[in-house]
Amino acid sequence: MSDQEIIKITLPDGSVRDYPKGTSGYGIASSISEGLARNVLSAQVNGEVWDANRPIESDAQVKLLTWNDAEGKATFWHSSAHLLAEALEALYPGVKFGTGPAIEKGFYYDVDLGDKSLSNEDFAAIEAKMQELARQKNEFVRKPISKAEAHDYFTQKGDEYKLELIDGLQDGQITLYTQGNFTDLCRGPHLPNTGSIKAVKLTNIAGAYWRNNQDNKQLTRIYGITFPKQKELDEYLFQVEEAKKRDHRKLGKELDLFTFSEKVGQGLPLWLPKGAMLRERLESFLRKAQLRAGYQPVVTPHIGSKALYETSGHWEKYGKDSFQPIRTPDSDEEFMLKPMNCPHHCEIYKARPRSYRDLPLRFAEFGTVYRYEQSGELHGLTRVRGFTQDDAHIFCRTDQVKEEFLRVIDLVLYVFKTLGFDEYSAQISLRDPNNKAKYIGSDEDWEKAERAIIEASAERNLQTVTELGEAAFYGPKLDFMVRDALGRKWQLGTIQVDYQMPQRFGLEYIGSDNQRYQPVMIHRAPFGSMERFIAILIENTAGQFPLWLSPEQIAILPISEKYSDYADEVFLTLQDADIRGFVDHRDEKIGRKIRDAEVTKVPFMLIVGEKEQNDRMVSVRRKGEGDLGSMSLDEFSDFFQKEIRNNLANFS
Known part of the structure; x- marks a missing residue:
């Protein structure tokens, strides 16, 4: 083999290897290990992310990208957007396509379905079609094409959105990618084939103006996420459910922190007292x-x-x-x-x-x-x-x-x-x-x-x-x-x-x-x-703020109306010590008052009844810990301030 047929590939560890001209990221991975070859999704060539099977024609610095790399995930999810488009074209003939990028978690595709509409109820059929197509292990084939050829192709297809995108491109910069029966205008990169996509979940539908311009038609934006293993999708969906529990909009309402009013105007928050x-x-x-x-x-x-x-x-x-x-x-x-x-x-x-x-x-x-x-x-x-x-x-x-x-x-x-x-x-x-x-x-x-x-x-x-x-x-x-x-x-x-x-x-x-x-x-x-x-x-x-930051740090809970005056006295005394809270004067049993204080994430509950009033004490409960015993107001104030100091000790 002559010297001209050999190129030098520099890997991230600084090592330099000789390969035949035209080798690919996948070929480099195969020469290193079979496991790496199975897992390589794309390759970073001189700082630019390429298809793993795209030929490298000259000396280059190469990093092989897997699921553990952000760029590898982006390749995986961008390829999944094309898989979604292929499924939509099979299920909804005549659909027209805008753009379908990878995002931080997953991907989306903006589509024009004409007089048809989609809802979450349609997701199962689209997901099933995506998985069917993924199992075919169709290769993503890259084809450089002239501007005129690209224009002709999408004119025949009748996709005006792609034609508008082509108008902004120059010859030498245009590529098509084909997998199975679907071809798209795209700069890539993509996976070697669809077989890596094992788990599919469509997550949401939204409206999106074409090219983010309100004067243009509103398209249907379909969001999704995919993974190389079903277990990873299951873990992601569990995390999504946890995030829903922590959603600031939900907790903001439950904790009475803020609200919105249509009459005031969208996107203009109203801050409630807490x-x-x-x-x-x-x-x-x-x-x-x-x-x-x-x-x-x-x-x-x-x-x-x-x-x-x-x-x-x-x-x-x-x-x-x-x-x-x-x-x-x-x-x-x-x-x-x-x-x-x-x-x-x-x-x-x-x-x-x-x-x-x-x-x-x-x-x-x-x-x-x-x-x-x-x-x-x-x-x-x-x-x-x-x-x-x-x-x-x-x-x-x-x-x-x-x-x-x-x-x-x-x-x-x-x-x-x-x-x-x-x-x-x-x-x-x-x-x-x-x-x-x-x-x-x-x-x-x-x-x-x-x-x-x-x-x-x-x-x-x-x-x-x-x-x-x-x-x-x-x-x-x-x-x-x-x-x-x-x-x-x-x-x-x-x-x-x-x-x-x-x-x-x-x-x-x-x-x-x-x-x-x-x-x-x-x-x-x-x-x-x-x-x-x-x-x-x-x-x-999750709405459980540090003690020094909590809007309401204590809830004073009188056992009955007879102890309301003492509860108010406790409130005023502790307020003077810069301890924020409220007195729960509702005609409810003490168990209900404690549960409600726990739900609204109040750090301390001070229960007052006959014994506490006679002894000038409070019975202290801490959220998540239970009973801390009885304390005088001075003792509680000292205990509380110590908790604040301990909370901030490492940061002052």
């Missing part, structure tokens, strides 16, 4: 931490003039998608509901001259902002139209950026640790070097900002992934992802470095040499938004 207390505790916790860290509180209006957002650049980048105009009597004035706080904070900085001695300046605000989310995308507190950000903006010198970034990382991790989010990772979001028109600012500023984030993350030993193209239009960012008690991943805190907005607003400070300089701006929000953070906190704790 929920308001929970919010206030969280805000107080972060305010204290921020004051210790040198932040200064500010307050800005809920609206701003259009000119403010034109200056910041947000209007040009987002326009009507983010801004809701406010009608005013003067037609020459244009005001918008505030979708972000940063332009207002720039104007606060600009309110008076600044010196290098003033920096860093750290302005913090729990600022409520408004963004119009489509009604189909609203979801409890996690996707709303009005939300409060724990927002802050740090104005600093260039030489202070890294140190300030490190301080913000420490604050975010302090928040996560205190509130029980022990599993987290971070995403470094950089600009796409191939699409610089999407961003504002010079290459030099971007390089400095990106370097500061990368170095600070490494210095704090954060577990990070880097995503190109995910930066904000004005600067790179570090987004924090947490895993909750069910292993689900959520994006919460964010930190962003911004050289552009200070320039656009003409922000300056006088340096030690008496010259004018532009500050750097760091945007940060450890919670992200109060609404989403509380939703995730509810689900992570």
